[in-house]
């Protein structure tokens with residue numbers, strides 16, 4: 001939201017000296033598509049503008065495809081994700097998702113579209129050329145530009161927090177994600193798991209994804 | 214290799230060189246005697262009205278409120294932006310009708326609406342040595358009463374000991390001390406100690422050991438009335454029947470042998486205080502002096518350091534607002550700040566990424582009857598070797614019909630309960646409590662649980678800087694980075710940037726340090742009082 005701050009400074013609507021009275025009378029900008037309670041809950045873990053919070057472990061939501069957000073919230077609600085109590089981040093997310101109503105989810109999908117989406121900063125390095133080779137096996141579903149494919153329910157990987165993608169690959173590999181018999185979308189990831197033999201492979205492929213966004 | 218010098222020897226050396234004043238100062242440094250430094254409340258020279266300065270304070274934790282209070286007194290324009298519907302942060306007292314804003318598990322407290330029916334879900338104890346917070350209690354007119362941490366009549370329960378039957382704390386400690394004293398007395402010979410003692414000194418030491426363990430004249434422990442009498446009327450009109458000694462081997466089966474005798478030492482030793490009516494009376498005390506300055510449901514979303522100001526964006530009443538201030542004091546937990554847009558310098562960001570969320574969990578019940586009073590308990594803690602760990606009996610509201618009882622307290626490994634559903638948490642607290650009080654279930658109702666790791670706008674407790682057993686100097690440097698002002702105008706405050714997280718005193722000390730530094734800069738001592746103290 002730097003843009004917003006900047007806008008205020010340029011238009012002079014921010015002021016140097018404030019008093020509580022002036023503060024109370026201050027007028028701001030309406031938040032687009034905002035439903036305060038909902039966003040305030042997601043924000044605590046996913047960042048103020050949905051940009052992700054690496055310390056809490058909530059990935060970037062801004063920029064996520066709305067259909068994918070819905071799929072994942074349902075996956076949590078169905079108990080396909082986040083059932084393992086020894087992996088607390090997903091467990092916590094499942095608790096939150098379970099408390100959402102259909103209306104909440106629909107509102108969230110609308111809200112998501114209104115959020116600014118800047119690509120997440122890169123934090124992972126690896127062998128990009130090895131990664132490029134590995135990524136050939138991902139193209140069919142996630143696309144050559146890693147922007148995802150709605151028809152196959154495969155999300156964009158470009159722009160997402162790389163530390164998060166790494167944790168998800170590990171979860172797929174260890175069976176914590178994408179192994180429930182009813183989780184048909186999650187199960188699609190099974191085909192590539194034999195390719196990702198260790199963390200280094202995962203880092204390489206993510207380094208490649210970083211290089212294309 | 215040179216021989217280790219004892220502390221006593223060092224003292225003698227310094228004393229010889231510098232006279233007795235030198236000895237006093239040095240002994241404080243070595244930790245032998247308490248340092249008599251006065252409470253560090255700043256006496257800020259009020260700002261020149263022609264040179265007004267504004268300060269945005271992020272978070273109405275006790276550190277933020279302390280800063281707002283002191284700076285307002287010195288003539289600063291202060292504003293406090295608080296994300297929650299309530300002030301206080303972790304200083305939280307739960308009463309009838311209060312909302313517990315746990316993510317995914319919102320609760321409303323249904324305790325009876327009476328002044329003594331409250332639960333301190335965060336801090337509950339104020340050590341008598343925490344001078345700064347006691348200073349504010351005095352200044353703000355917050356009435357204090359003594360908090361009772363130990364009751365010899367409360368219980369120790371461990372499934373590994375006496376087949377899980379609870380025993381009175383007095384039974385445990387008296388027998389443990391008796392055993393220790395007897396061992397000590399039997400082995401006490403002058404040769405074994407590094408310092409030769411005179412006959413008279415040696416006798417004094419033996420006397421000390423005997424009284425410590427209540428040994429008989431043959432230096433043996435044969436039980437003690439300190440553990441109470443077997444018959445309740447004992448010792449008044451007729452001779453009391455002394456309780457049987459317990460087998461020390463049996464006590465050894467419980468890990469409490471390693472951790473019960475220190476439960477009432479140091480910071481949790483006597484005397485402790487609590488505000489009458491709930492810990493948040495301190496918070497209300499602060500807010501009352503400046504109600505117009507504190508904004509609730511005002512969620513900070515961006516902090517931008519500029520050349521001559523700090524810009525802050527926040528959500529308030531469905532609007533995205535911004536505010537510009539000369540300085541910013543920030544007690545938002547660093548792990549949440551990591552999800553807030555900012556342009557902090559790289560070293561600041563790295564330090565923020567290093568800190569881990571702390572853990573803590575507490576739960577409480579309304580008791581329909583103060584059943585513990587029938588067991589001679591009027592406060593203190595029962596220790597339970599179960600996930601609930603502790604049961605606290607309220608030291609206030611004595612002889613009233615009902616009371617609020619703390620039914621579990623896991624500080625530091627609080628994730629067991631955090632993982633459970635509300636129903637599971639309540640059932641676990643009851644069934645584990647039954648190990649101590651057989652008819653517990655009959656008395657307790659309206660349970661509430663507070664998993665600090667899940668509380669909205671908090672998601673944790675005392676910040677964890679340490680990855681290993683001790684804090685490394687690199688870790689200390691990272692903390693130091695966050696404590697020092699960024700761009701000369703943004704300060705992290707709170708217990709999170711102190712070496713002693715988990716106490717309100719630390720949060721206050723941190724706020725006072727930053728306030729002092731900020732003021733120095735504001736009045737033109739451009740360097741402030743930096744560098745921020747490392748220790």
Ligand SMILES: Cc1cc2nc3c(=O)[nH]c(=O)nc-3n(C[C@H](O)[C@H](O)[C@H](O)COP(=O)(O)OP(=O)(O)OC[C@H]3O[C@@H](n4cnc5c(N)ncnc54)[C@H](O)[C@@H]3O)c2cc1C
Nearest residue numbers: 272274275276296302303336337338513707708715716717
């Ligand atoms: C279970 C438990 C037991 C404890 N026992 C004791 C005790 O017996 N004695 C004792 O002295 N201390 C105790 N403590 C420690 C004490 O509670 C803390 O040290 C102290 O309250 C910390 O205050 P603070 O100002 O540093 O921060 P906090 O209280 O953590 O305040 C941070 C504030 O920032 C706000 N915030 C978060 N995000 C945003 C945002 N985006 N925008 C605006 N505001 C935001 C939060 O809502 C909160 O109000 C205990 C703590 C716990 C949890």
